[in-house]
Amino acid sequence: MRDDAPLLEFDAVNTHYGDLHVLKGVDYTMSSTDIIVLLGGNASGKSTTMKTIMGTVTPTAGEVRYRGDVINRLSTAGRVKRGIAPVLEARRLFPRMTVFENLEMGAYTQKRGAEFEADLERVYELFPRVKERRGQLAGTLSGGEQQMVAIGRALMARPRLICMDEPSMGLSPRFVEVVFGIIQTINRQGVAIFMVEQNANMALQIADRGYVLQTGRVVLAGPAAELAANPAIREAYLGELHVEA
Amino acid sequence: MTGSAIFLQQIVNGVSLGAVYALLALGFTLVYGILELINFAHFSVFMVGAFVALVVLQAFGLQGQSVVLHGAPLVLVLLVALVVTMVASGALGVMIERYTLRPMRNVKGPMAMITTIGVSYILFNLVLLATNAQAINFPDPMPAASYHVGGVVIRLKEILIWIVSAALMVGLNLFVKRTRLGKAMRAVAQDAEAARMMGVDVDHVVMIAFFAGSALAGAAGMIFGLYYNFAQYSIGYTAGLRAFTAAVLGGIGNVPGAMLGGIVIGLIETLGSQYIAARWADVIIFSILIGTLVFRPAGLLGMLAPNRS
Ligand SMILES: Nc1ncnc2c1ncn2[C@@H]1O[C@H](COP(=O)(O)OP(=O)(O)O)[C@@H](O)[C@H]1O
Numbered sequence: 001m002r003d004d005a006p007l008l009e010f011d012a013v014n015t016h017y018g019d020l021h022v023l024k025g026v027d028y029t030m031s032s033t034d035i036i037v038l039l040g041g042n043a044s045g046k047s048t049t050m051k052t053i054m055g056t057v058t059p060t061a062g063e064v065r066y067r068g069d070v071i072n073r074l075s076t077a078g079r080v081k082r083g084i085a086p087v088l089e090a091r092r093l094f095p096r097m098t099v100f101e102n103l104e105m106g107a108y109t110q111k112r113g114a115e116f117e118a119d120l121e122r123v124y125e126l127f128p129r130v131k132e133r134r135g136q137l138a139g140t141l142s143g144g145e146q147q148m149v150a151i152g153r154a155l156m157a158r159p160r161l162i163c164m165d166e167p168s169m170g171l172s173p174r175f176v177e178v179v180f181g182i183i184q185t186i187n188r189q190g191v192a193i194f195m196v197e198q199n200a201n202m203a204l205q206i207a208d209r210g211y212v213l214q215t216g217r218v219v220l221a222g223p224a225a226e227l228a229a230n231p232a233i234r235e236a237y238l239g240e241l242h243v244e245a
Numbered sequence: 246m247t248g249s250a251i252f253l254q255q256i257v258n259g260v261s262l263g264a265v266y267a268l269l270a271l272g273f274t275l276v277y278g279i280l281e282l283i284n285f286a287h288f289s290v291f292m293v294g295a296f297v298a299l300v301v302l303q304a305f306g307l308q309g310q311s312v313v314l315h316g317a318p319l320v321l322v323l324l325v326a327l328v329v330t331m332v333a334s335g336a337l338g339v340m341i342e343r344y345t346l347r348p349m350r351n352v353k354g355p356m357a358m359i360t361t362i363g364v365s366y367i368l369f370n371l372v373l374l375a376t377n378a379q380a381i382n383f384p385d386p387m388p389a390a391s392y393h394v395g396g397v398v399i400r401l402k403e404i405l406i407w408i409v410s411a412a413l414m415v416g417l418n419l420f421v422k423r424t425r426l427g428k429a430m431r432a433v434a435q436d437a438e439a440a441r442m443m444g445v446d447v448d449h450v451v452m453i454a455f456f457a458g459s460a461l462a463g464a465a466g467m468i469f470g471l472y473y474n475f476a477q478y479s480i481g482y483t484a485g486l487r488a489f490t491a492a493v494l495g496g497i498g499n500v501p502g503a504m505l506g507g508i509v510i511g512l513i514e515t516l517g518s519q520y521i522a523a524r525w526a527d528v529i530i531f532s533i534l535i536g537t538l539v540f541r542p543a544g545l546l547g548m549l550a551p552n553r554s
């Protein structure tokens with residue numbers, strides 16, 4: 001581990017599902033204060049990028065480095081323990097567990113003790129609504145409430161980096177704003193964010209840098225403001241409402 | 246005996262039998278809840294458990310009904326036999342999972358289930374060979390004491406069976422509800438990929454589920470032996486199918502459902518034998534299995550299968 005190393009780097013990363021070649025030599029780099037947004041059409045490899053960061057997909061070539069260490073072979077549990085936590089696509093709460101138990105699962109790799117209580121307080125402070133609902137089964141919450149729990153669950157792992165797969169998916173426009181506001185707040189508290197988003201407009205407003213993925217290759221990268229002003233991006237992602245099937 | 250005393254007597258018998266089915270049904274339900282796998286090897290783990298208990302009790306010098314123990318020695322001998330049986334059966338379940346099922350984990354379709362049938366037959370035939378297909382007299386060190394309550398006879402044996410079964414079921418419930426590992430087990434059952442993303446070692450959780458389910462099957466085997474005073478290579482088949490029915494009836498994957506289903510099936514068996522005919526009990530039980538699958542596949546308390554999203 002080196003203190004001057006980037007928080008997370010992808011260096012010519014390739015991944016396969018069987019014969020299907022998904023990521024084809026992808027490079028990303030981010031610092032510990034960044035909000036990064038990854039844009040791209042359907043099936044371009046965005047979720048695969050998330051899974052490669054979390055270690056449920058292993059690169060077939062290239063290196064994933066976290067704080068200077070190559071983590072290609074590190075287990076998901078090892079990554080969570082070292083500070084990488086996910087907010088999964090479609091939230092993926094444990095529906096028949098209570099909100100509190102879901103938060104406990106977020107802290108699965110952490111020791112139970114004063115730190116757990118402090119993390120819990122922080123989540124409850126950020127989301128008073130989650131505190132109100134802590135005894136309720138997660139599957140009975142509204143989509144917006146579930147997203148709060150999903151983010152809270154990630155925070156329970158004491159992360160340096162949270163990876164979010166389409167955090168605005170399926171939320172009402174008002175709630176999308178709330179979620180992006182929360183992401184900024186968390187980032188100001190010292191957590192780096194790597195976010196996959198279809199909602200390019202809002203995501204680029206809060207991000208520091210962005211990448212555009214197309215069929216497994218990074219075709220554009222740069223400061224978020226630059227990407228937001230790029231005509232090609234405007235046409236592909238900002239021109240019209242992006243509807244996912 | 247008066248009519249109502251006969252009825253109550255069959256309730257007492259049914260609850261004892263139901264406790265065996267419930268313990269056995271829990272193993273089906275734990276494994277199904279996590280892997281969506283119907284584990285037919287469970288039948289044979291139960292049967293092997295009965296023989297492990299038999300061997301341990303014989304090692305204490307107990308043969309048939311010749312030696313009767315009282316007080317602390319009785320409790321100690323039964324407790325040691327129970328613990329050894331549960332650990333050995335649990336280990337057998339873990340080995341079955343590790344060496345025959347884990348290699349098939351990512352194979353789609355019924356292959357894994359067929360493998361469990363194969364494992365079940367191997368164990369069945371090994372015990373058949375080792376015992377010459379004979380029914381073996383099961384040691385019964387318990388005093389024949391019994392209590393008469395309003396015309397109903399409750400044997401000391403039955404009270405012990407109830408206490409042990411209730412303790413095991415309460416223990417399993419607490420484990421699943423309260424402990425870190427138990428919660429991880431529920432999380433894996435509900436969404437394995439999300440659980441893995443939280444840092445849960447899914448293989449480890451599957452192993453624990455097999456251990457717990459198989460240990461309970463072993464306990465059920467020992468209780469069966471004590472209750473009926475024999476063990477035989479074939480006991481897994483009938484008890485296993487009835488317990489499987491119990492798991493489906495309660496809602497497969499559902500832990501309280503398996504307990505409820507077990508008791509209901511036990512009662513149906515004894516009451517059906519009393520009021521209709523013993524040979525009809527299985528007809529009724531398997532009609533319930535088919536009826537549940539056709540008309541109420543989620544069972545009495547709801548099926549808790551993994552979410553596939
Ligand atoms: N588990 C998997 N097995 C096989 N193919 C997969 C799997 N997951 C994703 N894919 C395929 O990989 C490609 C990229 O998928 P994904 O990373 O989910 O895209 P995105 O999130 O950008 O929409 C798609 O063609 C998808 O069908």
Ligand SMILES: [Mg+2]
Nearest residue numbers: 046047048089
């Ligand atoms: Mg995706």
